[in-house]
């Protein structure tokens with residue numbers, strides 16, 4: 001009889017507790033609790049509501065107990081780069097600040113005037129995003145840092161609150177852009193640059209480390225199951241990759257949610273000049289792998305449009321309305337910084353199109369199609385980049401996460417990139433979280449076997465290129481990105 005496993009998977013837009021057992025050679029999956037996530041302004045910063053997240057986790061665990069499960073194994077994964085400062089009293093000093101907060105706007109530029117980008121990349125192999133932990137700590141209040149006993153990444157902090165044990169799990173630690181690839185430790189020079197002592201991070205551990213049991217005090221306060229916590233691949237994207245079915249030779253993945261993380265799994269990091277110049281990253285994966293990928297703005301854009309429209313449309317309705325609009329009416333560099341955290345995404349998209357003298361999308365369908373068709377173009381362009389950097393052609397694209405539900409986006413991407421697409425499971429992150437628990441508990445042998453079980457457990461939808469459908473639109477987009485099509489700056 002399989003043990004009972006719970007994945008706590010918290011993305012930037014939503015969190016969920018997923019319950020699972022292995023039954024007849026399949027990983028069954030039951031959503032027990034889902035909640036919205038997001039940041040709110042506090043003391044002038046965009047802050048995550050970490051205490052509310054913990055309350056939601058306890059609510060979910062109570063529901064697990066009410067379903068009759070008195071003994072479980074649990075793993076936690078969340079978004080990357082953000083952290084909690086924990087004081088000498090073991091309590092958080094402040095609410096964690098979101099990576100989308102404006103505080104790091106100029107940090108990357110300032111830090112890299114002293115420390116060359118080429119040196120940082122050679123040390124870490126991590127992409128330059130101005131919200132990486134390195135730049136957040138560079139701007140951090142120095143008095144707060146002096147009062148800090150431990151800097152805990154978000155999922156590690158949650159595990160610490162639940163069990164009292166503090167670790168730093170490597171897949172998420174790599175997103176700090178402070179882990180030295182060769183040494184496998186926090187880089188001393190980069191720590192010094194941001195005035196952090198290496199003892200201020202808890203010890204580094206690999207995915208699959210047993211963290212401990214939920215503290216008795218929580219059982220007294222909440223009616224929850226006896227719970228052993230395992231430190232899984234705590235960066236949600238690392239778990240998403242593990243939960244990817246891995247269909248095709250030289251397969252690529254697209255973890256499609258708030259962000260679109262497009263890449264492939266490597267056994268050695270790729271930090272050559274082409275990778276550096278294309279700003280690709282080598283985030284650490286589980287079991288000694290590397291996630292060679294690029295961050296693409298993703299469905300964050302649609303999430304904001306949905307809110308701008310007062311949530312009168314579901315995501316499925318927006319996708320349906322998009323299908324009634326024409327694709328490629330305008331070219332948009334979806335990674336333009338104006339889309340990182342605008343007051344109003346619809347206005348940001350319309351302003352971008354006005355400034356570049358292009359057709360301005362007006363209706364919800366036109367706006368949604370502008371987003372989807374330009375995401376598809378961006379994906380296709382980056383897949384060409386990936387093939388060029390790697391020196392071989394990626395044969396299939398596995399799309400997982402909520403975005404795998406968007407048939408329109410999947411089909412556009414397949415045609416533009418001329419690649420077969422295998423879409424699903426949408427809850428790959430939770431599934432990847434679960435398989436590390438099951439491997440640690442010796443119920444699954446290894447990740448290759450886990451992916452075979454995943455392929456047999458979930459519906460995977462296929463999409464194939466529609467030949468000659470859009471002519472040279474990708475080349476025109478690439479010229480636009482490279483600035484060759486000089487759309488006049490309005």
Ligand SMILES: Nc1ncnc2c1ncn2[C@@H]1O[C@H](COP(=O)(O)OP(=O)(O)OP(=O)(O)O)[C@@H](O)[C@H]1O
Nearest residue numbers: 011012013014257258259299315316401402403405
């Ligand atoms: N049925 C659907 N139709 C269209 N879009 C959908 C559908 N279901 C999910 N989505 C898209 O998936 C997105 C959420 O994806 P997902 O649940 O993977 O993100 P998350 O886990 O909440 O956040 P993160 O990406 O930070 O992990 C939604 O913003 C929406 O755009």
Ligand SMILES: C[C@H](O)[C@H](O)[C@@H](O)C(=O)CO
Nearest residue numbers: 079080081099236237259
């Ligand atoms: C900021 C990170 O790059 C981002 O969170 C991404 O890695 C992620 O975790 C998507 O959920």
Ligand SMILES: [Mg+2]
Nearest residue numbers: 011236257429
């Ligand atoms: Mg997610």
